[in-house]
Amino acid sequence: MKKIYLISILGLFLLSCNDPQPASQQAEVAPVPATETVAQADSTQQTDAVSAATNVAKSASYNGVITVPPQRQxxxxxxxxxxxxxxxxxxxxxxxxxxxxxxxxxxxxxxxxxxxxxxxxxxxxxxxxxxxxxxxxxxxxxxxxxxxxxxxxxxxxxxxxxxxxxxxxxxxxxxxxxxxxxxxxxxxxxxxxxxxxxxxxxxxxxxxxxxxxxxxxVNKGETLLELTAYEKDLDSLQVGCPVEFQVNGMGAQTFEATVITIGQEVDDVNRSLQVYARVKEPNSRFRPGMYVSAKIRKND
CATH class of the missing domain: 2.40.50.100 (RNA polymerase II/Efflux pump adaptor protein, barrel-sandwich hybrid domain)
Incomplete structure (x- = not known):
């Protein structure tokens, strides 16, 4: 009888040593509720979707050079x-x-x-x-x-x-x-x-x-942009689209132009075509051949 009693006491002692952490400590490491995680994920996805739509659907970047119409050269x-x-x-x-x-x-x-x-x-x-x-x-x-x-x-x-x-x-x-x-x-x-x-x-x-x-x-009274586009861009290109561009060597200053014609033949090698835009306000610093980077905004 005494042996059984001692064994019971020993078992209770061992169980007390293996008890889980206090409730206060458990609260500190408790995981974030599933509803909050889903909400955060949804919020991130919405932000990405909006920014992607703003940057991609509204404008696209193109490279090219300044030129003049053939009638002015x-x-x-x-x-x-x-x-x-x-x-x-x-x-x-x-x-x-x-x-x-x-x-x-x-x-x-x-x-x-x-x-x-x-x-x-x-x-x-x-x-x-x-x-x-x-x-x-x-x-x-x-x-x-x-x-x-x-x-x-x-x-x-x-x-x-x-x-x-x-x-x-x-x-x-x-x-x-x-x-x-x-x-x-x-x-x-x-x-x-x-x-x-x-x-x-x-x-x-x-x-x-x-x-x-x-x-x-060369008469610089009227200047054009000769931009290089690709066939995948055709859906977003229209005559009359506004263009915002910067000229290499003229800092961060921006200028405006308007698309006046889109090439009708795609190059067999690089699948590109030429897009021409008329500069709204010619600048005496513009010279044919200067490199430009432009963004064409799609008409709504």
Whole structure:
């Protein structure tokens, strides 16, 4: 009986040593209720969803360069070859439409002027002779053969004069000025539009063949953005979409533009196409070829 009693006491002692921690300590490590965990997760998901919709659906980023419309950029070429006789301009200089960029020397230019002036003088004489023979023929005072010959001579010389005048017009030579001032020794190369000189690689004595470029003239009165997009972006691109862009080298300053055209052909290699946007307020610091980063906002 005593043995049973001792064993019972020993068992109670062991159970008391293995009791769990006090209730106060259990409360300190109690897990967060399941309802609160779900609420926090839902709140995070909602925030992510809203930010994703704002950043992705509303705007997309594109890279590109500044350019000008083809109507505002001209390559100055020669209709007649020759050697550079003089030039006073440097790349970056501004020129006005019609201003002389350089002068060329070519003996053929002098001969062309001579041909025009001689044919003009002969045409004037033959026209008077033709009218005289015509009047005599109507009065039957001259033969038809002589009348026909005078007519042929007059029309032939007239066409020769007109051909020479047309060639001089292509060379931007005023034939009226030629009559007044006589033969010009040098051919003047003039600016086809107002703008800035670029790609000028000539010096005194350089010989240029007909068709070779002298320089380019760029008018920055209207500037465009040439942006690169991809076919996956087509759904978010529309004509009229507003564009916000930054220019490399001009800090964090932002500018505005509007999409005016979207390329109709996708490149076979990189699946890209060009998007053009018109800059709202041209800046004198803009230069064709400058890199830009832009964001296009989709119209609602």
């Amino acid at each position: 001209a390559t100055v070429t020669l209709t007649m070859g020759g050697s550079i006789h003089s030039t006073s301009l440097l790349p970056g200089n501004h020129v006005s439409q019609g201003e002389v960029i350089a002068t060329l020397e070519n003996p053929e230019f002098i001969q062309l002027q001579q041909t025009y002036l001689e044919s003009a003088a002969q045409t004037e004489y033959l026209e008077k002779e033709y009218n005289r023979q015509k009047m005599l023929s109507e009065q039957e005072a001259a033969s038809q053969k002589r009348f026909q010959q005078s007519k042929a001579d007059y029309l032939s010389m007239k066409s020769r004069m007109e051909a020479a005048a047309a060639q001089l017009k292509l060379l931007q030579v005023d034939v009226n000025r030629l009559h007044e001032q006589g033969i010009q020794p040098y051919l003047e190369v003039k600016a086809p539009l107002s703008g800035y000189i670029t790609n000028m690689h000539i010096n005194l004595g350089t010989y240029l063949n007909a068709g070779e470029p002298v320089c380019d003239v």
